[in-house]
Amino acid sequence: MAEVTPMMKQYLEIKNANKDSILFFRLGDFYEMFFDDAVLVSKELELTLTGKDCGLEERAPMCGIPYHAAENYIVRLIRKGYKVAICEQVEDPKMAKGIVKREIVRVVTPGTVTESVMLDENKNNYIATIYKVGMYIGFAFADVTTGELMCTEFTGVNGLINLVDELARLNPSELIVNQAFYDSADINYIKQRFNSYITPIADEEFNREDAINRIKKQVTNFEDRKDAPSTGYVATGTLLMYLEEIQKSNLEHINKLNIYSAERFMSIDLSTRRNLEITETMREKARKGTLIWVMDATKTAMGARMLRSFVERPLIDVSKINERLNSVEVLKNNPILRADICDCLNKIYDIERLIGKIVYGSANARDLVALKLSLIQLPELKQLLLTIDDDLISKLTENLDLVQEIKELIEKAIIDDPPITIKEGGIIKRGYNEEVDRLREAGTNGKNWLAELEANEREKTGIKNLKISFNKVFGYYIEVTKSNLSMVPDYYIRKQTLTTGERYIIPELKEMEDTILGAEEKIVVLEYDLFNEIRKIISGEIERLQKTASVIANIDALSSLAEIAEKNNYVKPTVDDGDIIEIKDGRHPVIEKMMADGEFIANDTLLDLTENTINIITGPNMAGKSTYMRQVALITLMAQVGSFVPASFAHIGVIDKVFTRVGASDDLAMGQSTFMVEMVEVANILNNATKRSLVVLDEIGRGTSTFDGLSIAWAVIEHISENIGARTLFATHYHEITELENKIENVKNYCISVKEKGEDVIFLRKIIKGGADGSYGIHVAKLAGVPYAVVNRAKEVLKQLEDADISKKNMKDIKKSNVVVGQVDLFNMKGTAIAAELEKLDLNGVTPIDALNILYRLKEKL
Template sequence: MIKQYREIKEKYKDYIVFFRLGDFYEMFFEDAHIAAKELEIALTSRDPENRVPMAGVPYHAADQYIYKLISKGYKVVICEQVEDPKKAKGIVKREVVKIITPGTITEINALDEKKNNYLVCIYREKHNFGIAAADLMTGEFVTTEIQSPYPYQELLDELSKLEPPECLVNISFYNDEALQKILKTNFNFLLTTREDDYFNLESAKELLLSQFGEEQLADIFKKTYSVIASGACLNYLRETQKLTLNHINSIKYYERNEYMVLDISCRKNLELTESLADGKRYGTLFWVLDKTETSMGGRTLRKWIEQPLIDIIKIKERQDAVEELYNDYFLRQELKEQLKNLYDLERLTGKLVCGNVNARDLLAIKNTVKYFPKIKELLARCRTKLLVTLHNDLDPLNDVYEILENSINEDPPLSLKEGGLIKDGFNADIDKLRKAATEGKSWIAELERKERERTGIKSLKVGYNKVFGYYIEVTKANLPLVPKDYIRKQTLANGERFVTEELKEYESLILGAEEKLLELEYEVFCQIREKLIAEIPRLKKSSQVISVLDVLLSLAEVAACNNYVKPELTLNDEIHIVEGRHPVVELTLKDEMFIPNDTHIDCKDSMISIITGPNMAGKSTYMRQVALIVLMAHIGSFVPAKSAQIGIVDRIFTRIGASDNLASGQSTFMVEMVEVANILKNATSKSLLILDEIGRGTSTYDGLSIAWAVIEYINKHIRAKTLFATHYHEITQLKKLKGVKNFKVLVKERGEDIIFLRKIVDGEADKSYGIQVAKLAGLPKSVILRAQQILEELEQHDKSNIQTEQIAAAEDVASSETQLNIESIKNEQVIRLIKDLDINTITPLEALNLLYSIKQKLI
């Protein structure tokens, strides 16, 4: 047996081998040590001489142990007995029947119900990438490719959207140390490698044709890198599942610019599906919008948030459907009432194909499709285009329901080998065998009664076990009363067990009927399963209809509950929001009312909004709220505002917060600059930029210079709608540029304290209130007092320097009087500038800027 195990382990060196041994899965040698540690089970040995380490788990409870190992980053091989031990000659034959990895999990309970579990395959050739993503349980299969001057950034953006637990890559990809470093610092997935010959174009085409057919692949075959990645992905799935995977029956190629592009920083900063604090759903946009009744709907909503539309026609179709459901309260509630009873039909179809479906899963399918006719009837009342399409596409699956209703018992066992799967009346042969087995058991009960009367032994009983079969058991005290025709079979501590010739005959009849019944029930169950597998395209289509309907209902319900409005989508470049609110913050506030704010930005007169104000006053909340409202509008959702007009946006960029990436050798400032560089390289005039405190990670002059230059670059070269929050008040001078406007957050001073009013108004803040904010944060009183002293000293020092600089500037002007007379226009401008100067309030930086402007005017 160990020799057999070693031969299998040699082929699967990087896997934990679950080796079937009777009623247990055993692990040996190093696998046993790993399992004992990770699963907290006993390390044993059955070989006293060689002390072969062993660790085992019961086969019927193996799933929980397997998925615990998978969650810790291991891969598992299931090695089963593939012949009947009773009929085997020598050692029982064993084969690998399944490979389980993080990307190929087939147990529904081990998966996040509202998140796809993608296996992603990446093929790299120089700076070109083919990407394929498959969800084994739902059958979804998509592909794209990257050919770009910035492939690493775009690859990160795609992976952050898909969030795979496992990536299959070629050796060329794996050997790129720089790329490996980037991935490890941003993701925590299992990286599985294959040699380059695994990624072969011709074999990929052949494999894809066998799975999808020529019609689906005509356009995809023009995308070489996608074809190679898709072929390798499909090959890996077949390799691990040992199946043809009929439920993966469609493949979709998508261009990344078909959707609004959201890079990895934007997804994190806007907290779309995971919070920055703990990675949970609470406090995210998904948490706000998710009132879905089904797992299918939850996954679809997540995809809509991750991939906002930029096609205005498709967006408006979603909006109109949401509006119809929003306006019809009773229809909305009736549909929700139906949907709340549905199981995860998408993943149940995956279980059908992957071979781990049981009778209770078939009942779940039946108890899901039985609601489809009523849902279709309710949808018949709808008039908007998308809801009419859903009505037409929903297959009520009456025939599937009838098959399952007539065949599967209402309370079947979990195991498929225990019988009790099939209803009476569905199969004549099962009925006959069941009757024979039942009558045989009745005969046994009658035999016990008769033998008690015949022998006078009231405690006599007829029993059964797997080893000895049926027997008559008599206690020691009653052994003298045993008849002569009883044949002794087993001696016990408290009595004896006997058989009779008559009992032997009926035992053969009963056990024969029961064994045949179990085999036949399983055979019929498999036939029913195959019928359902043939209907998978219909099951998948209807499940997709339900998932979209569920999302539309969720968006309508959220809009009704939270007082959202339908935004007007346009093709111009304006974003006009009246009394906008942050969708997450307003729901998490407990003791405070959310203060709404207006927004008007475009690519002409109000292109860049420079926002100043103290920390904690609400600048970041305001900017995020604008980005989230824009994003919500692009997925078809209503938005938290009094009214909103949203021009189509191709990308949202965010540079918010301070974070480092020490693992890759990047400081906080370096991370900030990398993100800014990415924005300036990729933003277009149709983009929305959210920039918070650019340049604060370095010295004041350096930071101010960078922030200033960034605004000028956006204004001159990109012309994108931009919200720019800063503490560099000097930047507000850029309002002289066309399209730049200043805004501030209102605060109210009360003595040495301040009150945040959370209101964004025209103008610029005159100071940052840093010490007041520090006081609110709870710094010791002595620190606050000392900070105030130091601030006063620095301000006095600044005033002294300003006076010196102004005198010098005036003397320079006087000495150049002749020249100024020659250029009278410049002379007047400079004199007026100096006369208007208030030397009591000017800062050193303002003095420098003054000198700079004078110099520019005199050139």
């Protein structure tokens, strides 16, 4: 039986140990793939599929890519949902005895990529771990490019819901989960809603003792607190284990574990994040048209990520909110100082991710120069910050370590414009190392000697275009064109014949070649070693650099909030623990930016926990109800971020959670009906909202019959008023609902004003007190271009329906005790008697003709 070749045997052994990854197997200047990997990759990347003799009867399928272009190919595979294992030659082929030794140096997964081309600089790339056992869910996440590491624990009946809300905020690229959780039905809920790459790990790997030991090894000054989340620790330890296996290198920049509670921040569930379009639009999944698009005027990538974390996690601690607001106010009121600060920030690179590259050993000389240029800005930045009288900014300034010794090291050691590669020399500055200087001088002298030799040979032979050149195959040689071959002297030794001439060598040229190449080879090796030493020195100051990067990110985020406050004419909100949400001349922060100046119609809002708890909003479709309600939610969110808000005045009593129920488009593709999705979301709100929450309900009950929808809407409002007490905005097309203002003390009616001009309607987009007079749906149809004949017929049908509308006749008679009976009891008292008669009817004892007679009799009673 045929056996595979030694090289292919080595490949198969490594592949068998990495079955879940595509193996990039280094062969010289290429990464090769074989067998199933080759077939798969050739298809996914549109590469030519060839074959290679492997010792078997059939050739092994093969495809390959140049090693220097691997990054782009890896990106494409990662985005398609694959893992890639990088197998490198770990010894010099010249020194190898037999097959060159190869090892996996790194496995690239969606959550562990570090290359800039694979990352969005404005947002974190998270990898997270979920450990669910009983009613406890341990959760940990990290960003391997910045060193961030955090953990928490979710418990109780809402544990899974809270987990999903946190996943919605973080949107991790990769999830590690315990096998039991992976095998449960709960995993399908997560798979349907997130595009994370999910890897299950055996439950026995989730061990508390091992987890604590890993955390102690990784995290500086770690203490195992008794009040800490136990399952959160287990999730953290397993995450660290996974990263060590994947990265195949140290993780020294992941040196701090933040234990957090989601309750410290405003709760925003998955549906609400999408409905409010905080970081991406619902339809296009784009950044433009979102809240973060409006609020982000940061100058650095670190600042952009920090601001995003502000916006995704609004605060609920009033003192912290006001501390941030005060800093924004100081910066807003000092535009010249702010401009100088921004000028410094503009010249600062992504220090957080540069640190990650340095730790992983992937930073090149240009990365170090970028770090140096960033550190050069710090003394001036600190001097500017010291002039600001503000508590938060003063605390940040104290922590701004200038790290000038690192700047000076790079300045002294690395040339200002180094090449990308670090393995071909030319990166160490003259004067940094005596041996490098000596070898360079030897190489320079050798090249001067070559120039003199070329001039002498031209003179001796009379060949004016004779030249000395070099390539890696022949080394240095003398090239003579075909027209001058008759002038070549006898001591020239022919090396190669070309169509255009001949190439020769002479003994003294080969002697000098050995000297020059020997010096160049030594320089390359020495410069590489020196560069690694410099990286190691910088790695020793990682924690200082991380602290500085965090300060810069915070200052940048605060400056951005000040910038948009001034640019967009925002006002500083009053934020306290009170019950009031009062907004004067509120504007939707996103829509006003997408309209011409002055076109957006501002509106007021008043919500409290006494007389104005629930605002029912009626009015025609397309008139602006949804925009208005979203703007109230966004203004509240912005205030708790610590941002100024689009209004002339705002008083925000802190909310703990914000809920919105707007559309069902996200779940329709999952096989759920519009109405079912709507009711699931309503149930979530009713089960989880508190007295401190803000609830936005837009047109609930549309997915069922009119009476069903009206009944549900009515009951929901009563339940919120009597059992929850949350401040609520409730838009509806059921005009009968406005009767609740007369029945419930804390319900108030508002509507979108319209102006009728003959048969035309102008939507004024102004919120006024009172209920709407009509739905104006036919007018909307007319505006949309529905044919004239259809519009006219609709008017006729509407008139007939309005004349026969039984709900109008009975709405004022509805009492609380009747609500639970059903839609017939609510709106048609005749139906009660009919229902009672039907209930008593014995269908099995009635003949078909008797049944028909009963039906006729019941119909006459209507």
